[in-house]
Amino acid sequence: MIEINNITKSFKEKQVLFDISGTFFKGKNNLIIGSSGTGKSVLLKNIVGLITPDFGDVKYNERSFINGSEQDRKQIRREMGMLFQGSALFDSKNIEENVKFPLDILTDFPEDEKIDRVNFCLERVGLVNINKKMPSEISGGMKKRVGIARAIVNKPNYLFCDEPNSGLDPQTSIKIDNLIKEITSEYLITTIIVTHDMNSVIEMGDHIMFLLEGKKLWEGTNDEITKSDLKELNDFVFATQIMKQMYLR
């Protein structure tokens, strides 16, 4: 479980996050949604420690990440896996080396064991016989799956996904969503996903936090989101014709 308390962040004069608090649950797909430029990715970066908030704290199973010791932070980081918007695979390494990288740095497993684990994770995300390919030789959807394999290779307790299906076709997006959903429930991971894709919200939103202009406006489940009376939320959810036709008949 991850708790965020009163997260506030400004960049120079511009305040981006306003006193955001909430809880993200273990074994659930926790979604942070909102329009572009509303602070979702900044909030995620605060949670994983890429940005330090001006005020507030992030707790991983009661362990403070922001105000904790360097040792605690290091330990918590070892329990994290993250899928980036652009996959963030290392260009100079092949697929196998990319997936193996966290094991090389964070563990002292024998090489055979590392390769077995890499192959297991690549198979788990549906990729075989691409170990020696370079990131530039595979498609965007495959890169995302390699990114997921790298994120789960060290058996994380916390998985973070920043716009996991941005730039992907609808079919591949659904595959990626299903994969994240399966992995979350299979390994009982606390997963936080930043997205503005309504299909993902409806399909996998066990717990959803809606942000608008840096403020948390609503929290609930995918069943509740289509029944809310909140105007700003409805404007976001029912922005497309498909959603209007499906839920506002």
Place this chain on the structure above:
Amino acid sequence: MRSLGKYVIFMGSLFTRRETFNTYIRLITQECINVGYNSLFIVGIVSIFMGAVTTIQTAFNLVSPFIPDYVISLVVRDMAILELSPTIIAIIFAGKVGSSIAGELGTMRITEQIDALEVMGINASSYLVLPKVIACVIMYPMLVILSIFLILLGGYFAGTLTGILSSVDYLYGIRYEFIEFNITFAVIKALAFSFLIASISSYKGFFTTGGSLEVGKASTSAVTNSCIAVLLADYALAQLLMG
């Protein structure tokens, strides 16, 4: 001043939360190949031609029966050791290696590869930058020594093959009143310049924000700032050690 402070803090961050010794050995070896071995061709070509041109131009300007021929190679030798190899090759090195470092780190920054390292608990600056700085500091003095040799070799061929001076005069000139400290001075300069080039280029690349346009700007800025820093350091070291 703000940038200078940020640069100093960045340099300090290279030595915190370090990885294992073996990790650095592997990375430094790889970087030594990138910055040293891969620069051999350009350094070699530039040095040989600088030696040849310097010999011909020095000879052209020393047309007097009162000046012995061996003075030509003496001038070439001192120019090579004191300025051409450490400083001019540093400018070439900044253009090749500095822009490459800034471009690589800048691209890693905008494609979130540096963020990926940080999320894994790796100090990205130490992991990515420290090996580059150490590799440059190890390899550049070697390139300078090689460059001095090649300048003298280029000068020898240009001088003897065109009949400007004899082989005996050339060899006599390059050994005449040789000051050993000049080599030490060249190596000190090489150490300082390589550190400046590697660290400034890394700093520029590491803090790139935006997209591919900004990566290009960071590379250009890395080369420009490195060259200015090299020239300032050149003056400061000359004043300190020879003034």
